[in-house]
Amino acid sequence: xxxxxxxxxxxxxxxxxxxxxxxxxxxxxxxxxxxxxxxxxxxxxxxxxxxxxxxxxxxxxxxxxxxxxxxxxxxxxxxxxxxxxxxxxxxxxxxxxxxxxxxxxxxxxxxxxxxxxxxxxxxxxxxxxxxxxxxxxxxxxxxxxxxxxxxxxxxxxxxxxxxxxxxxxxxxxxxxxxxxxxxxxxxxxxxxxxxxxxxxxxxxxxxxxxxxxxxxxxxxxxxxxxxxxxxxxxxxxxxxxxxxxxxxxxxxxxxxxxxxxxxxxxxxxxxxxxxxxxxx
Amino acid sequence: xxxxxxxxxxxxxxxxxxxxxxxxxxxxxxxxxxxxxxxxxxxxxxxxxxxxxxxxxxxxxxxxxxxxxxxxxxxxxxxxxxxxxxxxxxxxxxxxxxxxxxxxxxxxxxxxxxxxxxxxxxxxxxxxxxxxxxxxxxxxxxxxxxxxxxxxxxxxxxxxxxxxxxxxxxxxxxxxxxxxxxxxxxxxxxxxxxxxxxxxxxxxxxxxxxxxxxxxxxxxxxxxxxxxxxxxxxxxxxxxxxxxxxxxxxxxxxxxxxxxxxxxxxxxxxxxxxxxxxxxxxxxxxxxxxxxxxxxxxxxxxxxxxxxxxxxx
Numbered sequence: 268x269x270x271x272x273x274x275x276x277x278x279x280x281x282x283x284x285x286x287x288x289x290x291x292x293x294x295x296x297x298x299x300x301x302x303x304x305x306x307x308x309x310x311x312x313x314x315x316x317x318x319x320x321x322x323x324x325x326x327x328x329x330x331x332x333x334x335x336x337x338x339x340x341x342x343x344x345x346x347x348x349x350x351x352x353x354x355x356x357x358x359x360x361x362x363x364x365x366x367x368x369x370x371x372x373x374x375x376x377x378x379x380x381x382x383x384x385x386x387x388x389x390x391x392x393x394x395x396x397x398x399x400x401x402x403x404x405x406x407x408x409x410x411x412x413x414x415x416x417x418x419x420x421x422x423x424x425x426x427x428x429x430x431x432x433x434x435x436x437x438x439x440x441x442x443x444x445x446x447x448x449x450x451x452x453x454x455x456x457x458x459x460x461x462x463x464x465x466x467x468x469x470x471x472x473x474x475x476x477x478x479x480x481x482x483x484x485x486x487x488x489x490x491x492x493x494x495x496x497x498x499x500x501x502x503x504x505x506x507x508x509x510x511x512x513x514x515x516x517x518x519x520x521x522x523x524x525x526x527x528x529x530x531x532x533x534x535x536x537x538x539x540x541x542x543x544x545x546x547x
Numbered sequence: 548x549x550x551x552x553x554x555x556x557x558x559x560x561x562x563x564x565x566x567x568x569x570x571x572x573x574x575x576x577x578x579x580x581x582x583x584x585x586x587x588x589x590x591x592x593x594x595x596x597x598x599x600x601x602x603x604x605x606x607x608x609x610x611x612x613x614x615x616x617x618x619x620x621x622x623x624x625x626x627x628x629x630x631x632x633x634x635x636x637x638x639x640x641x642x643x644x645x646x647x648x649x650x651x652x653x654x655x656x657x658x659x660x661x662x663x664x665x666x667x668x669x670x671x672x673x674x675x676x677x678x679x680x681x682x683x684x685x686x687x688x689x690x691x692x693x694x695x696x697x698x699x700x701x702x703x704x705x706x707x708x709x710x711x712x713x714x715x716x717x718x719x720x721x722x723x724x725x726x727x728x729x730x731x732x733x734x735x736x737x738x739x740x741x742x743x744x745x746x747x748x749x750x751x752x753x754x755x756x757x758x759x760x761x762x763x764x765x766x767x768x769x770x771x772x773x774x775x776x777x778x779x780x781x782x783x784x785x786x787x788x789x790x791x792x793x794x795x796x797x798x799x800x801x802x803x804x805x806x807x808x809x810x811x812x813x814x815x816x817x818x819x820x821x822x823x824x825x826x827x828x829x830x831x832x833x834x835x836x837x838x839x840x841x842x843x844x845x846x847x848x849x850x851x852x853x854x855x856x857x858x859x860x
Contacts, residue, residue, distance in 0.1 A: 276665075279665050282665075283663075283666060286656070286660065286670050293674060293676075294673060296689055296732070297688070299688065299691065299699050303691055311697055312697055314702045358583070359587050362581070362584070363585075366577040366578075366581045367581070370574075370577035371577065372573065372577025372581075375577065387846060388839070389838070389839070391818070391838065392596050392839050393592055393596045394595075394835075395599055395822050395835065397591070398822075398823065417591075418591060419588050419592055448576075449573075450576075450579075450580070474678070477681070478681055478682050480682065481796055481819070495684075496683040496797075500683055500801060503687055503801070517687075518681075518684035519684075521681050521683075522681045525679050525680070525681065536675070536679065540737065540740055
């Protein structure tokens with residue numbers, strides 16, 4: 268409708284300069300991380316303030332990471348875990364969200380009350396008993412241990428319920444008249460009409476679990492099932508020692524996948540986090 | 548909040564007849580579709596949470612054959628333990644730094660971005676970057692940036708004449724401040740995005756109306772329109788930033804492990820150490836309960852504040 272008028276470049280300069288300066292300050296960790304990953308170690312130890320390396324050492328640093336750390340293996344583990352978690356979250360939450368939004372059944376109010384209650388509990392609270400149970404069942408150091416605790420997302424149920432409620436009832440009535448069962452309605456009618464909610468939640472979930480350190484640190488030991496977060500942690504304490512150049516190279520490699528995904532689908536990411544913002 | 552949702556569902560769907568009058572088929576389908584989620588909820592969330600609460604009143608240690616109910620024993624131990632006191636104090640200080648500063652910066656940046664058109668998407672992306680960056684990797688980058696001898700920050704400080712700059716993460720005086728700075732850096736983008744969403748929801752006509760009514764400066768319009776209408780967003784951002792920063796764990800676990808000399812020990816890291824390193828599950832569960840009560844307290848305060856707002860409206 269009525270957008271703010273485009274100002275002349277000159278009038279916009281103070282705004283651009285201040286945003287640029289703050290932005291530059293915020294990017295400092297990235298700038299120095301990349302810069303350090305290109306330098307030879309002796310140059311780092313001289314603590315020179317020049318960003319550009321005198322001797323270009325990127326090949327050595329990055330190949331050292333790739334030869335000493337199963338980088339691709341960690342990334343693969345991260346993908347398996349995030350995909351597994353998201354798969355089960357949708358599998359459980361989409362039908363439940365639909366039932367809570369559109370169907371009348373005994374116990375619905377109680378079920379919704381439990382969802383609201385669940386929203387209040389941070390994931391750290393059930394961690395101790397889950398750890399004991401997994402350890403007794405011999406499930407430590409498995410994908411199952413990484414995925415199972417997050418298969419239920421009350422937040423997803425809540426989000427989908429809110430979104431599904433806004434879908435027109437006629438959509439469902441029409442499907443029922445065509446003889447489509449409730450189970451099929453969920454996956455063939457409701458979900459395809461809810462991509463904004465589904466993408467928003469998917470982005471929220473992947474960002475949260477790709478970055479999570481707390482739970483993987485508890486149930487995983489050793490490289491076999493380590494996620495990217497654990498991988499950086501291991502490399503930092505075992506291999507790298509004081510070799511900040513290689514450590515920064517490892518950090519760049521592990522940060523890159525999600526950042527690239529973000530830069531490609533920027534709008535979706537920001538909108539996704541904004542709509543799912545109510546979950547801390 | 549729960550009450551309001553209940554109300555709206557009753558208005559919206561004729562929920563009065565939830566149980567009576569629903570066709571058997573529909574009721575059955577509803578149950579079938581919620582059962583999988585219900586089971587997962589029970590096994591992965593409800594039972595373990597109840598177990599944690601019970602565990603907090605035992606002396607259970609993983610690996611020991613027997614355990615006893617010890618009533619409030621864990622809690623008395625906790626409040627006599629200097630370490631726990633320090634962790635609680637540090638957590639509160641951390642929240643006290645991170646919350647106001649990251650909210651003010653997030654709001655300021657959102658206002659600046661929103662006040663023009665040029666470069667919106669680019670700046671939004673830049674400030675949002677920390678939210679999608681692997682926390683552990685960025686912690687490593689911060690470790691280099693703040694390194695006492697080879698770090699660029701101290702290099703810069705020496706160049707401008709500071710002869711002995713702080714040791715940041717390895718100095719007990721500076722470590723909490725350094726971690727807070729990282730926490731602020733992590734939270735700005737998140738808060739900015741929420742404020743941007745709140746700002747775009749403000750109807751443009753209100754600004755025109757304010758101008759017609761004689762508010763000439765930007766500050767007038769901010770005071771009259773933006774700030775009051777941003778109230779609910781601000782309250783919301785305030786609560787979740789506090790809840791997010793109470794949970795501080797990653798940076799502590801990666802960078803300091805609570806040191807030096809407990810100067811950066813925080814609640815969740817103490818809980819992690821007691822539970823998963825020393826395997827004192829009862830004691831660790833008690834710390835978890837304190838953490839849970841703090842989170843619930845914040846949510847309760849938010850609900851109170853919202854109620855007040857509704858009455859004014």
